[in-house]
Amino acid sequence: MMFADLHLHTQFSDGTYSPEEMVSQARLHGLGALALTDHDTVEGCPRAAAACESAGIEFIPGTELTAEQDGNELHILGYLIDIQNPRLLSEIGKFQHVRQNRIREMVARLNEMKVPLRVAAVFELANCRAPGRPHVARALVQAGLCSSLDEAFERFLKKNRPAFVPKFKMSAAVAIELIHQAGGLAVMAHPGLNRTDQVIPGMVEAGLDGIECFHTKHSATTSEHYLEIAERFRLLVTGGSDCHGLSKGRPLIGTVKLPYERVEKLKTRAEERKAAAALSH
Numbered sequence: 001m002m003f004a005d006l007h008l009h010t011q012f013s014d015g016t017y018s019p020e021e022m023v024s025q026a027r028l029h030g031l032g033a034l035a036l037t038d039h040d041t042v043e044g045c046p047r048a049a050a051a052c053e054s055a056g057i058e059f060i061p062g063t064e065l066t067a068e069q070d071g072n073e074l075h076i077l078g079y080l081i082d083i084q085n086p087r088l089l090s091e092i093g094k095f096q097h098v099r100q101n102r103i104r105e106m107v108a109r110l111n112e113m114k115v116p117l118r119v120a121a122v123f124e125l126a127n128c129r130a131p132g133r134p135h136v137a138r139a140l141v142q143a144g145l146c147s148s149l150d151e152a153f154e155r156f157l158k159k160n161r162p163a164f165v166p167k168f169k170m171s172a173a174v175a176i177e178l179i180h181q182a183g184g185l186a187v188m189a190h191p192g193l194n195r196t197d198q199v200i201p202g203m204v205e206a207g208l209d210g211i212e213c214f215h216t217k218h219s220a221t222t223s224e225h226y227l228e229i230a231e232r233f234r235l236l237v238t239g240g241s242d243c244h245g246l247s248k249g250r251p252l253i254g255t256v257k258l259p260y261e262r263v264e265k266l267k268t269r270a271e272e273r274k275a276a277a278a279l280s281h
């Protein structure tokens with residue numbers, strides 16, 4: 001039996017693994033397929049694809065977009081997207097710019113509180129176009145201003161803490177359309193962490209293809225609940241570890257193993273969408 005992990009992050013967003021390290025970890029855990037889903041970027045995909053090819057692992061290009069539906073923040077995974085798609089690239093370029101400004105604002109707030117973190121230190125450490133809060137946390141620890149990542153989040157970076165800056169969010173419908181026009185499938189990430197099931201019908205209306213029923217932070221009961229929702233709305237079922245390497249505690253790769261037949265269903269649906277799009281043009 002072959003298994004997949006369809007939710008992984010690297011250094012190209014807020015994970016710590018390089019694409020090559022991620023793939024060698026996937027190999028250690030015996031995965032047959034994986035998807036790279038860095039936040040607001042597809043930059044790591046070519047290297048991950050090459051590493052997968054040499055490791056004999058099937059690679060699925062992906063990304064994870066931050067969106068909003070009825071006032072709730074949610075994450076939308078895009079799978080099997082064309083990573084050269086011009087509109088996708090130009091839109092995520094804008095999100096990256098917004099992320100960089102958000103880092104500047106968080107550091108400015110820290111500086112106002114007499115926490116002497118340099119914005120350049122965060123950008124150097126992040127060394128990617130889609131920096132986020134975990135990078136600020138790591139820079140605080142590296143500069144000796146916090147003793148742990150947890151402390152950095154608890155004191156400064158969590159929602160309602162003094163250096164928290166809200167993220168820019170596009171509407172879920174816009175995110176779904178952006179993914180579709182790039183030939184991909186849109187999947188709602190970790191619904192069990194959001195606990196906003198009321199948004200699901202609206203997202204289905206907007207063209208949502210699937211839902212991440214299996215996730216490291218979903219209990220068996222939670223997974224069961226979302227499997228029922230998937231069935232009710234005829235959504236595809238996905239799953240992944242959401243591994244960030246070492247940046248959010250221990251590496252989680254290997255904790256979620258999605259049976260490969262679920263990946264086959266994704267691929268079939270993507271082909272159907274493409275065929276329908278070709279007909280309508």
Ligand SMILES: [Zn+2]
Binds near residue numbers: 064
């Ligand atoms: Zn997420």
Ligand SMILES: [Zn+2]
Binds near residue numbers: 007242
């Ligand atoms: Zn994620």
